[in-house]
Amino acid sequence: MSNVIVVLFGNNGWDRSAEGAAGTGQRLAQSTGGNLNVVFLGDASKEARDGAAACAASVVVVNQPELAEYQPEAALEAAQKACAEISDTSVVLFGNDTYSQELVPRLAHRLGGCSLADVQGVTADGGQVLATRSAYGGKAMSTYSMKKTPVVLWVRARAMDPATPGAGGSLEEKAYELATPRLTITSRDVLESEGPSLEDASIIVSGGRGLGGPEAFENELKGLATAMHAVQGASRAACDAGWVPPNWQVGQTGKKVAPELYLAIAISGASQHLLGMGDSKMIAAINTDPDAPIFKHCSFGIVEDYKNVVAPLTEKLNSMG
Amino acid sequence: MKILVCIKQILDPDMPARDFKVNAETKEAERGGANLVTNIFCENALETALQIKEKTSGKVTALSYGTDDTEDSLRKALAMTVDEAALILREGDSNPDAEAVAKVLAAAITKLGEFDLILMGRESGDWGVGQTGGLLAEELGLPSLAFVDSIEANDGTLTMRRQTDSGTETATVTGPALALITNNEFNVPRIPKTRDVMMSYRKPLEKFSLADIGLSAEDVSGSSFYEVTDLSIPTKDVQCEFVEGDSIDEKIGVLASKIQPVVAANS
């Protein structure tokens, strides 16, 4: 019997990422014949506690002031201690937020295990944990056989199926003695974005270098996004140029998104960009270059200068209601 | 302020997708006609280090675990005005796991002296596993922060800004510490001046064997953490329907009619 732990941040609530991670944890636990345990770092809302308790054998909420807001060292130590208290753990799962990504390798090292990032699929057959993920900037798929226990992973949780409600388990609050951290996060700036986050959006309108400057994002594309009830994203080229904030970036090293419709405007479709949005249900593109790689992934597209398309398209959509 | 930057040389991530081939035997990409380049985030890290040095004075060392080819990447770092470079020559597995690399780097760093700040790229553009930095921090027992895009140094106190899902965070730490660097508009790697390229050949670039840093090939065999068991190129076949029409108006009309139902279904 080997157990699975899903580590979540209380502040994030029971979001899509938590659901997907818990679902993956549940399926893994089933295949290894172990239990699913959920650990919340920091106080969790009722909804989150209930969501976790519905599918996990045990829920631990590490609730203490040091964890009220994320601090890397406190979170790491708390996670380490909480995981250590659960015996016979084969897999520890995290979602794909900033903090999870940061903690995974360090926690693995502390638990004597091994780790991997950006996992798209994980199985545990016969005690052997196999993880699949993209490599080479999306050009290849790779499978890893994990060699140490526990296996600590962060997974593309948003793209994974939620858990099925089960018997319901225990819920416990805990607090640990934590060392004084040397590094402290002293301020947080949330970049205002109205509406859902990129990851949660069902429609995304993304812009790239071909837009030529920040104005197109601010004017044409914003209007179109409003008309489409969409969230705006961008390629790295556009973010690097400073036209839009870095957290708009979609791709290998930006957001991984999987909306119903992804509209790429003046984006060439480099493999690193595709890596972040290739799972979208439907991809469409506006590009002047008929040979742009993006079209190889599109359901439909138009070969035109965006300047001739975006404004009339917005108008047309608005008039269609 | 003494800064050490770990850099990795990788297969050119910009190689055309159609040139990309994998070797099923070795579970690695074929080099083919592609080039080896410095991982972009490592270059962002070098740029960040150099900017700190330029503001505060001090010294920047570049370190890499690689082959003789990797000398090119280190030379380029020297040309960017890094002060000295060290290359640990790889033995055994050509794709060592993240833990093996972290152990080698930790041993090398201990050998090279003490540093106030260690920088790495957030992940590499080839495998993109992104574990080495965290593991190295553990090996060295240092506080670390990921996704850092700018650092200011003030009398031993480091102020780091990092990118998060929802915005940015600022953290302070008194060195030594480790930061994993991500790109932003301010750390675009500089183009070396030709004068500096020429000078780079006169700057120290030391090569070490594993034995030199107190390790043996068995210590870092490279597959005790994980092992790649399969590597393949996914095939995906979508046929793009290009919107047709006699006039641009007509085309846009067709486009709108394709988009509208999705919008209606999701609002």
Add this chain to the structure above:
Amino acid sequence: MSSIPAGVPTREIYWNVPFHDLLYVFLVPTLAIAAWGVYRRVRLWRAGQPILRFDRLGERLDLFVKDVLAQGRVVRSSYAAFFHTGLVIGFLVLFAATTVVAIQADLKIPIMQGPFYLFFQSLTVDLFGLYVLVGCAMAGYRRWKTKPAKLVYTDEATRLVLLIGVISLTGFLCEGWRIAVTDDPWGGWSPVGFVFAAASDSMMSDSLMKTLHTGTWWFHMALSFGFVAWAPYTKMLHVLTSPLNIFTANLDGYGASLKPLDFEKAERLGVNALTDFTWKDLLDLDACTECGRCTAVCPANTVGKTLSPRDIILDLRELMHNNAPALLTTLGANGAGTKGADSSAPAGAIDAAATLPPVIREGTPLDPEALFSCTTCAACMEACPVHIEQLPKIIDARRYLVMEEAEFPEGMMNAITSLESRQHPFPGTQFNRTDWAEGLGLDVLGDMEDPTEAEVVFWVGCGGALVERNRSTVRATAKLLKRAGVKFAILGREESCTGDPARRIGNEFLYEMLAKGNVETLNKYGTKQIVTSCPHCFNSFKNEYPQFGGDYQVHHHSQYLQELVEDGRLLNGKDDVEKKLDRKVVYHDPCYLGRHNGEYKAPRALLDGALNTKREEVARSGRDSFCCGGGGGMMYIDEKPDQRVNQERASQLLESGADTVAVGCPFCATMLEDGVNARKGDREVSVMDIAELLLEAAGDDEASAPVAE
């Protein structure tokens, strides 16, 4: 005058001019002042770096005759040609006449008589004097009435035109009065003077004329002497500097105008102080006549960019004159053609060089933005009547910015970075170097058992292999070579950029590395002949690689294909002849094939002969062609939408009414296709490479094409 027999035509020298010997007294200070004026310039040029420009005297004399005496380049502008040639020849004739007077008066050799006196000293001199007068009037008319933008308008120029006019006018007055008073029987041989004489005779008395004559004569002399003394301090200095500049011009064509750099020794890479230039560069500055032709033809300037080759020259000239003292103190270091770095220069001299202001300054004609908008098309150099080398100076400054400061436009940086790590300037290309040749079964040198079996290497070039638009061009070229039975091979993955973009952007270091690498590869296979469809590669092989030990016979594909057609190896079957092209073609000369290397004929011969097209010419073609906008690294940067050279060029070509723009360069093809698409409206116009057209005519039937054995 008793020594001359009566009846022999001549005249009395210094008639009616008492104390004329005083002239000699005045002559000494006049010449001294003039000489100083010249010397103080010559001194400044000597502050430049050494360069060999007094070699190959025969060729230099030829050039001198062509472009100084025959005014070969001046005459390209017909208005200026008329008056400037008048002024030049007029001056030469008058100078000869003065010499004749001196020989007669001072050496007492009686040559000023007989038919020579009549035909030359009287008639010719008179007519050319008139020509000078008319020339002044025309120059004045242009300056005050038509006012073309290319000119620089200064008071000095105005005074000079007036002065020359008054001098010749007073000369005629004196002559007229002399003829009238002496009743010169040969007066009719001096028609202009004769007209003045006739007019005066009817209006005034002999004594009045005599008085006026004496006064005017001295006035004429005073003005003339004044002119001689003053001229070297004005733009009139070009009377001396222009011929000197033409004599010491670069003899090797624009394609060979960039200097190699000695990286071991150079104290500074590129130029940012006047003393980094060569003495010839500095002489250029003083040779400029301010005519403005260079700026008028500059494509960047034409589309509204700030780049102006004339203003670069004039700005540097002003900088040189304003910093004369500092320049002179550097003389110890660089003077007399010795290299500063290793000579035993006094320390003070080097310090003085350091006090010189930078030549690259924002807001001046040498603003980095202007410098980085040059397409290196060499139109400026071709237009310059006195062979000034604007382009190498621009590249020198770029070298400094790129190599010493690493400050240059982002797009160029990306190209350079890509060249460094991938040996091609197209980051993000989706192709490799052999994709285009898929299915053609071409030989690749590295895979051949005996690479010397390939008589010719087909050098594909990055712009051909890696840019979507041009893959069909290189494919067409390869197919045609095959069809003609040429034994050729490609380098495939072993090919790398020739370094042309690096060199023109200003990264000489990277260029050298690429060049050396290519020479090594080519020599490894014993390469003797190269065919390439890229004029930039062509230029590198032809003009630049010999320096690195790469001596090849290189052909542009238009040249090679034309030869194949002439030899009957292509298009000679009956079927082929019938398939001539029904296209109305306008040919765009690529700068690096045309102006840089003088090949205007071969592509036209193909179009007119083998392809039998209806062909149009536009005004800006051949030697005067207008750049496509892609050279000099401009291909890699985004021009402002309203300042696109390619669109301007496209408009010019579209005006010809052609339905096909024929090109011979991958850069031109991409730039012009974009430009034509932007400007063609609803016309059907295509941009086609010569090879594509030829293949179209020959029939592109891959299957039935005989494969060469």
